[in-house]
Amino acid sequence: MYSQSLIDIFGADHLMYGEARLSIVKQMTDLANSPEVTKAELDIVQMVYSEFYRDHFMAVRLEISKAICEAEYISRHLILMMAEDCASVSQFILHHSNKLxxxxxxxxxxxxxxxxxxxxxxxxxxxxxxxxxxxxxxxxxxxxxxxxxxxxxxxxxxxxxxxxxxSMNAGLRSLLSQRDNLPADLREMIVYDVAKSLEDYVTNANWLDEGQALAITQKSYEIAAIEISIGIADADMMDYIKRLSAEERLTSSLILRSITTGYMKFFEYSLAYLSGLPIKKLHSLLHNPNASTRNALFNRAKLPQDLHAVLTIAVDVYRDLQFQHACNLQPGTHEFSVNMIKNVTECYHMQSDNGQAYLQRVLDCYYIDISDRMAA
Known part of the structure; x- marks a missing residue:
């Protein structure tokens, strides 16, 4: 059953008992971990492991598996053989061994x-x-x-x-969201699915009617989808916008929210995609103060007519805020967004009362109610 070399070293009678073999394996492990161990001694250790790795006494196999899972001196052949063993034995090899x-x-x-x-x-x-x-x-x-x-x-x-x-497992969504390398489009997908799940939950629980549930969850989704875009490189931004459009989530509401809260990059790339213009050309036209040029651009992007006034004001407010607060107020921050909303609201009321419902939808996300200031 055992090689003559093994019998000569440990004795045939000693090898008959499982506890004795387990003791031998532990002695070999201690020897292998000794700083003074020689190559000849390591050869003996490997010989013992090679003859005991299929031992019917489970504790012996477990001890060998734990001992060799990170050992450099063990042959790849033995590692593979033990990895084939039952899961309770092989798990140590499969988890640790760099020979696999x-x-x-x-x-x-x-x-x-x-x-x-x-x-x-x-x-x-x-x-x-x-x-x-x-x-x-x-x-x-x-x-x-x-x-x-x-x-x-x-x-x-x-x-x-x-x-x-x-995708339907909430726990997995939470774990994925904690990964630093999660791509932006996947973050957006998770946000959308969470919003839809929440909408269904509060509706089925009769906490809110369908319209209220949709308004709240849609608002939360839009805020998140826009903020996710902050970390997207310019080279990848158009792909993000294209995917939103393909999923029918690049809505007028989302585009309006982006500019009235100061996320110019999201707004510009959305317009560039919808209008079919290169981003540099779009930027030049958008920041041209000529009203007819901007309206033509908004029409080309097929944005609702009653949004044009709000969009024009928001672009100008963004420019003015950047000029006035270049050092202490940065786009993409909550403070900048609140200032955008307040200034857009004030400017808008001086000019028109059209499109208030659209504007209110954006302002709701910062709990700013403009209903008492709407034109009569």
Whole structure:
């Protein structure tokens, strides 16, 4: 059963008992971890592990698995053999060993059960291709472990695929939102789904009627969708706007809210996309003080006629605020947005009473009620 070399070292009678073999394995582990260990001694350690790794006494296999999972001197062959063992034994190897390639790990993901997949999902610096395999084959618990593993390499496509597969799970949405590398379009998708879930919940619970629920959740979604755009690079901004349009979420309300709260980049890229103009050309036309030029631009973007006055005022207010407070009031901050809204409101009331409903929808997000100041 055992090699003659092993019998010569430890004795045949001693090898008959599981507890004795376990004691031998522990002695070998201590020897291998000794600073003075020699290569000859490591060869003996590996010989013991190689003969005991299929021991019928589970404690022996567990001890070996724990001992070799991070050991550099152990052969890749032994690592692979122990990774094939039952999940309770192999999980240490699958979680820690750097002798397993991505191909090895993917193979264990495909043919292994949940425990093995969980061990792999928690590996440090898990590669992108292994993560994708876990997304395709793993259960929800495995996906949770993968998302919680901040060292796992999850590219934007993987994260989108993961969310597509498990988008209805609220806990997973929360975990994803905590990742620093979550792409902007996925953040927007999560925000939209959360808003819709909240709308359905408060409606079904009879807390609000459908109209009230829609107004509140739509407002929250719009604020978040615009603020997400702050961190998007100019080169990627048009893709964000295009996707909003493809999902039918680039609404007049969203565009109005962006400019009246001071998010000029979102506003400009939205107009550029809707009008079909290059962003630089759009910027030049938008900031031309000629009213007919701006109205032509808004018409080309197919924005409602009754919004044109508010949009024109908001563009001018944005310019004036930047000029007046260049050092201490920055676009993209709450303070800048509040100042935008107040100034747009004051300027608008001096000129027209059209489109108040649209304007109020924007002002609601900062709890500013203009109803008592509407023109009679």
């Amino acid at each position: 390639s991505s191909v090895d790990l993917i193979d264990f993901v495909v043919k292994g059960g949940a425990v093995k997949q969980l061990a792999i999902a928690s590996r440090h610096d898990l590669s992108n291709d292994v993560a994708l395999s876990l997304i395709e084959h793993g259960s929800l618990d495995v996906i949770y472990a993968l998302v919680e593993n901040q060292s796992a390499v999850l590219n934007a496509d993987n994260l989108r695929q993961l969310y597509t597969n498990f």
